[in-house]
Amino acid sequence: MASLKQIAQEIGVSTATVSNALSGKGRVSAGLAARIRDHAAALGYSPSTAARALKTGQSGILGLVMPDLTNPLFPRIAQSLSTAAEARGLGILIGDSRGNAGRQAEILARLAGRGVDGILVVPQRGSAPAEPGVPMVVINTASDPRSTVSADHAGGGRMLGAHVAALGHRRVALLGGDAVSDVQQDRIRGMKRGLGPASEARAVWGEAGLDALPGLVAGGVTAVMACSDLLALGAHSRLTRAGLSVPGDVSLTGFDDLPLATAMHPALTTVAQDVQAIADYALGILCRRIAGETDLPPPGHAVPMRLVLRDSAAVPFRGAAA
Numbered sequence: 001m002a003s004l005k006q007i008a009q010e011i012g013v014s015t016a017t018v019s020n021a022l023s024g025k026g027r028v029s030a031g032l033a034a035r036i037r038d039h040a041a042a043l044g045y046s047p048s049t050a051a052r053a054l055k056t057g058q059s060g061i062l063g064l065v066m067p068d069l070t071n072p073l074f075p076r077i078a079q080s081l082s083t084a085a086e087a088r089g090l091g092i093l094i095g096d097s098r099g100n101a102g103r104q105a106e107i108l109a110r111l112a113g114r115g116v117d118g119i120l121v122v123p124q125r126g127s128a129p130a131e132p133g134v135p136m137v138v139i140n141t142a143s144d145p146r147s148t149v150s151a152d153h154a155g156g157g158r159m160l161g162a163h164v165a166a167l168g169h170r171r172v173a174l175l176g177g178d179a180v181s182d183v184q185q186d187r188i189r190g191m192k193r194g195l196g197p198a199s200e201a202r203a204v205w206g207e208a209g210l211d212a213l214p215g216l217v218a219g220g221v222t223a224v225m226a227c228s229d230l231l232a233l234g235a236h237s238r239l240t241r242a243g244l245s246v247p248g249d250v251s252l253t254g255f256d257d258l259p260l261a262t263a264m265h266p267a268l269t270t271v272a273q274d275v276q277a278i279a280d281y282a283l284g285i286l287c288r289r290i291a292g293e294t295d296l297p298p299p300g301h302a303v304p305m306r307l308v309l310r311d312s313a314a315v316p317f318r319g320a321a322a
Contacts, residue, residue, distance in 0.1 A: 002043035011036055024088050024287025030280075037087040045089075061091045062286065063111030063119035065104060065129075069096045071230070072258050074122065077139070080279035081120060088283060090117075101127040108132040118286045126180035135289035137282050141183045142302045149281045149301045153183050154190035156271040156305030160225060160253050161194020161201075163269070163307060167315050169195075169223040169251060173216045174203040175235055176227045184227040187255060191225050210234050214242035217250045222316040229254035229261050232268055232312075247314040257308050266311035277303045 004022075008015045013036070021028045021036040022045075028036070064081055066074045078094060085092050093116060095107035101124045111119055112132040119136045123129050128146060129138070140147040142154065164172060174191055176184045192201050202221075204212050213224060213235055224239070226232035232254035236246060246252045246266060254261055257272035281301060288296060 002040070002045040004045075007036065007040050007043065007045060011039055022087070022089050024284050024291075034280075041087060059115050059117055060089065061093060061114075061116050063108075063114075063116040063134075064092050064094045065107050065111070065119065065121040066094065066096050067104070067122055067124045068099050072260070073228075073256050076258075077122065077275055077279070080275045081282065084276070084279040084283040088287065090283075090287075097124055099124065104129055108136075118290045120282055120286060125178055126182070135286060137286040137289070139278065139282055141186045142300045143186050144182050145299065148285050148299055149278055149303065150183075151273040151278060152302035152304050153186040154193075155302065156255065156273075156307075157187040157190025157192075158194040159190075159305065159307045160255070160269075160271055161191040161196075161199075163194075163309070164223050164225060164251065164253065164313060165195045165199055167223075167251065167313060169316055170199050171221045172199055172201045172223045172225055173209075173213060173221045174201055174225050174227075175209050175213070175231050176203060176205045177231055179205050181227075187227045210238050213238050214244060217242075217244055221250065223251040223253070223313065225253045227255055229256050229258040229268060229270055232270070233260055233264060236264060236312075246312050249317055251313040251316070253313050257306075261308070261310070264312070269310045269313040270308050271305045272308050273305055274303050 004015045004018050008018045017028055018036055021033040022040060062085055064078060066078055069075055082092050093111060095111060097104035097107055104124050104127060108119060108129055109132050112134050116134060118134050121129055121136060122139045137148040138146045139150055141150045172195060174188050176188060188203055195201050224235050226235055232252055235252060239246060239250060244250055254268045254270040257270045261268040261270050285296060
């Protein structure tokens with residue numbers, strides 16, 4: 001089995017540097033830490049959890065609380081966090097709060113009671129979970145003052161809005177799922193900024209918003225911008241059932257670049273999160289908090305999103321209101 005000493009010799013650094021890179025402690029540059037983790041993984045290095053516990057008094061296990069694992073975005077985030085944890089020799093216990101803030105609090109307390117070293121939490125919409133006696137990192141959105149790291153949801157919305165405006169759309173429906181969500185509110189604020197003052201943007205929410213879309217298109221709306229790819233899929237269904245084509249009659253955009261975005265016809269214009277970068281940053285901060293470091297970056301770090309252009313958004317149909 002590979003050892004810290006072998007990894008250090010082959011990379012050309014000290015064993016302490018290797019240990020710090022794998023545990024997320026100390027000051028190792030992001031590039032060097034990634035190279036060390038990749039080399040350790042290639043050698044099949046696996047630290048002894050028992051030895052770590054005896055030496056440090058830590059379990060080497062983290063908790064992860066997700067809001068709803070039936071949403072395809074959240075298993076993707078969980079997988080990236082799990083991969084980032086394994087690269088540091090850490091394990092993860094996952095709890096699903098299933099859309100319930102009370103259950104979220106119970107899971108946080110239960111994980112802390114099981115002796116995890118720290119907890120990562122993607123909070124329920126509109127909730128502000130309290131730290132349960134162990135270090136905690138929140139992955140939410142930059143407008144949440146407790147958020148450690150997130151995708152730049154407002155920036156992603158701004159990119160989408162600017163693209164839709166550049167195509168010539170001036171009357172736009174913004175479709176959200178739940179107005180309580182900080183993430184969705186940030187996305188809508190970003191869309192409005194990107195669309196600019198020359199555009200008329202109306203936000204609609206939930207099932208009522210989906211039901212309203214055909215009427216809004218009949219009234220002159222030429223583009224629907226959804227706060228998620230799942231909502232965009234629902235919008236596509238409602239519009240199609242009403243005899244409207246995308247993008248012939250109305251353009252459509254989503255958010256998150258889930259696999260369903262390319263399964264739709266036409267394929268969905270959307271924005272993509274750098275989920276792995278978010279996971280790496282979150283794990284790095286949590287490991288530093290567990291190590292007792294206090295000189296940490298300020299909260300609210302936002303990882304840029306990427307515009308993904310496909311076929312669901314085009315210039316407004318002929319005769320649309322300007």
